[in-house]
Amino acid sequence: MKTDDLREAYLEFFASKGCVRKPSDVLAPNDPTVLFTPAGMNQFKREFMGLGDPGFKRATTCQKCIRTGDIENVGKTPRHMTFFEMLGNFSFGDYFKREAIHWAWEFLVDTLKIDPKRLTFTVYLDDDEAFDIWHKEIGVPTDRITRMGEDDNFWPAGAPTQGPNGVCGPCSEIFYHGDGIEEVEIWNLVFTQYNRVGPGQLEPLPNKNIDTGMGLERAAAALQGVRSNFEIDVFAPIVDAAADVLGVDYAQARDTLDGVRIRRASDHARAITFCLHENIRPGPEKQGYVVRRLLRRAVLDAYQMGRREPFLYTLAPVVAESMRRGYPELVDSVPRVQHIIRDEEERFLRNLENGMRLLNDTFRKTKAAGSDVIAGDAAFDLLSTYGIPVEVTESLAADQNLRVDMPGVEAARTKFSAVSRGTTEAADVFATGPLDTLKEAYHKGSEFLGYTSTEAPATVIGILEQGQLAQSAEASQGGPPIVLVLDRTPFYGESGGQVGDVGTIRGDGFAFHVEDTKKDNDFFLHLGRVVEGKVAVGGHVTATVDVDRRQAIRRAHSATHLLHNALHKHLGKHAQQAGSKVEPDRLRFDFANPEAVGKERLEAIEKTVNALVMTGSAVSWTLMPIAEAKTLGAMALFGEKYPEIVRVVQMGDFSRELCGGTHLDNVGQVGFFKIVGEESVAAGTRRITALTGQAALDLVRQEEDVLAQLSATLRVPASQVPDRVAALLDEIKTLKKQAAQRKPDAGDKTSADDLLAAARSAGGATVVIAAVENATADELRVLIDGLRRKREQGLAVLLITAAEGKVQLVAGFSRDLVDKGQHAGNWLKKVAPVVGGGGGGRPELAQAGGKNPDQIPAALEQAWTVIQENLGG
Known part of the structure; x- marks a missing residue:
């Protein structure tokens, strides 16, 4: 059976049993307890806790998952994967153990036609009920049912004796035994029927739940008779493509180290493609760190196979095509995904060359010191900075008769672990808070009235003070803000990039100033302070939004939709939104865009937005099923999770987007749109900053005033100011060049050549640290410019001079070192205090001052110590 057919058969089977077929949650859910969605149950956390009324008691899904806990085993074993699909069927206080077991048997034996003799089962040691259902009702022989302990057949593992407290239950696992294939667990049925309150103390839950998970790839491998997940129909093309681009015959390499590397690269390509589709981009922390780690590991595998060029990006279209039936939306993302992967590959390959040089330098220094142990922090730095896994360092070190201090590595990893930890304990998954308690009484949360009203009567249903529910709150001076929760509100809660509203809430004898509004757990949280009287739960109030601020926010939000339209027109459909921040005006x-947007294109984009503004087209919105909205062409954000019924905002005949924000009545109310900046925020992602309405007009007036002042100062008409400034800059450049090239007076000036002659080396860079006599700060800068012309790459400079009891320090880096993270201002911040001063500046050039000339020798020593640490040598 094809993998796509298996996925559909499962979902259709459980839909026939009354389970609502729900879409997969996103890979990076809005859940602080996890980095990535690890299982199908994660999106039903609230349903399992009995909070709210979702409108259904049974569900079935095929969930996209990412787990990184066993990342080192990917490619080495037949089953470990980073990205995988989890089929699941769930019950929230509805059907339970008997139905779950009978339906599992029915699906496997009757629907999939699996020979029952190929199946074995496990149950929890004390779960006689599950044992009897399998044996007495289904008819499974007792020798094919194994009772297992709490570490194997209880969720969470070991919960009865080891904890944590909370929801838990026994489980029953189903194994498949194929010809010549080791047994594989294909399905786990979890019966969450207890609440653990202490060691060995399991209290029955009033509402018992079902949480099952079948690994799609594992089940497909069993049905297709192949020995590993990497050989199933949707994975084999990716493996073949990886082997082809790396120039390897996979059939011959399958059981070698190269085979492991090819499988690992294929797995990582799948995970990265899905992550990038959902705008989870390579970065230094959280999910982005995981994506970067996966990409770098794949590139390093290829590097060790002799590949020195990007290759991983070529697998993205293969992934999209092999997964097209289940995830057709992947195909449109391929160009954007490929660009991001290739850009990251190219940068890492440059970094990897430096890393390998540093690794060899580390080997040399270790031997020179008479040691045979590579320091743990050095080995971990090679991983975190250059992407070289510790086991690779270990292997290469062994070739040099060296070993790695692994306890030291773990100590360094512990300091760094917060950004890469992607798992959570069950107690965290089912953690409850004051809003959950409130939700038990108010299942539907707060009613939002803000689309049509800015003032409304309401009732206080909750007060949160210092994170705890309270019955009342009084006016006080200082202290943290408190939270009011209303049954209905016109205040917009921060979401979708739009900031929350501010305003006032007034009742009988009290006034509350709303400083911000958030949204959580279907409630709108009004953060602020009681400025008069006393507010109590149950009080009747009038909630009033700051109308002028709301209108300014509406202008900015509607303008983002117009900007999105203009970007598509001038850059192409690939320029999809990757995030936004909407504030007053x-x-x-x-x-998404692979390169900077040039000045001419920015002007054209701005002109298009203002042309749309001037149409005065009406803005309208309607609620509709998400499938209908997508059919109509409404734009949706990659990776965003939408409900079944969505709000579609339409502007004229040129923009239609899924959006929950507040908008204008017509686009003419934007007034004026002005772009003020364009920059890079990540590989393949650009950012435009813009103003609307009065803020845009104020900026234009300020710029006109500045131009008028320049015109008066330079004594030329405004139209000639640019030419006059350019001429002055050319004159300054010429003077600097002449100053740098002039010969110093006999012994009282220092030249760039003199400084280079005394330079030292650190981390492969040329380092110039010197005190220069009889020089001004301007002359120090000229000297640094001269040094950078002579050493365009790998140059770090810090010069110090003193005159009349004052010290001047100037530091600079060559562009390549700046690109690698060096910062002249940060360097000076660690040196200037030695001479009793401070300062800072740009990454490439910075200046500082001090007042203790007698400490210049100590400052020079400090400068050398700091740069050695920064450059790693």
Whole structure:
């Protein structure tokens, strides 16, 4: 059976049993307890806890998952994967153990036609009920049912005696035995029927739940008779493509180290493609760190196979095509995904060359010191900075008769682990808070009235003070803000990039100033302070939004939709939104684009937005099923999770987007749109910052004033100011060049050649640290410019001079070192205090001052110590 057919058969089977077929959750859910979605049950956390009324008691899904706990085993074993699909059927206080077991048997034996003799089962040691259902009702022989302990057949593992407290239950696992294939667990049925309150103390839950998980790839491998997940029909093309681009015959390499590397690269290509589709991009922390780690590991595998060029990006279209039936939306993302992967590959390959040089330098220094142990922090730095896994360092070190201090590695990893930890304990998954308690009484949360009203009567249903529910709150001076929860509100809660509303809430004898509004757990949280009287739960109030601020926010939010339209027109459909921030008359808009948007295109984009504004087209919105909205062409954000019924905002005949924000009545109310910045925020992602309305007009007036002042100062008409400034800059450049090239007076000046002659080396860079006599700060800068012309790459400079009891320090780096993270201002911040001063500046050039000339020798020593640490040598 094809993998796609298996996925559909499962979902259709459980839909026939009354389970609502729900879409997969996103890979990076809005859940602080996990980095990535690890299982199908994660999106039903609230349903399992009995909070709210979802409108269904049974569900079935095929969930996209990412787990990184066993990442080192990917490619080495037949089953370990980073990205995988989890089929699941769930019950929230509805059907239970008997139905779950009978339906599992029915699906495997009757629907999939699996020979029952190929199946074995496990149950929890004390779960006689499950044992009897399998044996007495289904008819499974007792020799094919094994009772297992709490470490194997209880969720969470070991919960009865080891904890944590909370929801838990026994499970029953189903194994498949194929010809010549080791047994594989294909399905786990979890019966969450207890609440653990202490060691060995399991209290029955009033509402028992079912949580099952079948690994799609594992089940497909069993049905297709192949020995590993990497050989199933949707994975084999990726493996073949990886082997082809790496120039390896996979059939011959399958059981070698190269085979492991090819499988690992194929797995990582799948995970990375899905992550990038959902705008989870390579970065230094959280999910982005995981994506970067996966990509770098795959590139390093290829590097060790002799590949020195990017290759992983070529697998993205293969992934999209092999997964097309289940995830057709992947195909449109391929160009954007490929660009991001290739850009990251190219940068890492440059970094990897440096890393390998540093590794060899580390080997040399270790031997020179008479040691045979590579320091743990050095080995971990090679991983975190250059992407070289510790086991690779170990292997290469062994070739040099060296070993790695693994306890030291673990100590360094512990300091760094927060950014890469992607798992959570069950107690965290089912953690409850004050809003959950409130939700038990108010299942539907707060009713939002803000689309049509800015003032409304309401009732206080909750007060949160210092994170705890309270019955009342009084006016006080200082202290943290408190939270009011209303049954209905016109205040917009921060979401979708739009900031929350501010305003006032007034009742009988009290006033509450709303400083911000958030949204959580279907409640709108009004953060602020009681400025008069006393507010109590049950009090009747009038909630009033700051109308002028709301209108400014509406202008900015509607402008983001117009900007999105203009980007598609001038850059192409690939310029999809990747994030936004909407504030009063100010917005920032992140979008996919491989390169900077030039001045002419920015002007054209701005002109298009203002042309749309001047149409005065009506803005309208309607609620509709998400499938209908997508059919109509409404734009949706990659990776965003939408409900079944969505709000579609339409502007004229040129924009239609899924959006929950507040908008204008017509686009003419934007007034004026002005782009003020364009920059890179990540590989393949650009950001435009813009102003609207009065803020945009104020900026234009300020710029006109500045131009008028320049015109008066330079004594030329405004139209000639640019030419006059350019001429002055050319004159300054010429003077600097002449100053740098002039010969110093006899012994009282220092030249760039003199400084280079005394230079030292650190981390492969040329380092110039010197005190220069009889020089001004300007002359130090000229000297640094001269040094950078002579050493365009790998140069670090810090010069110090003193005159009349004052010290001047100037530091600079060559562009390549700046690109690698060096920062002249940060360097000076660690040196200037030695001479009793401070300062800072740009990454490439910075200046500082001090007042203790007698400490210049100590400052020079400090400068050398700091740069050695920064450059790693």
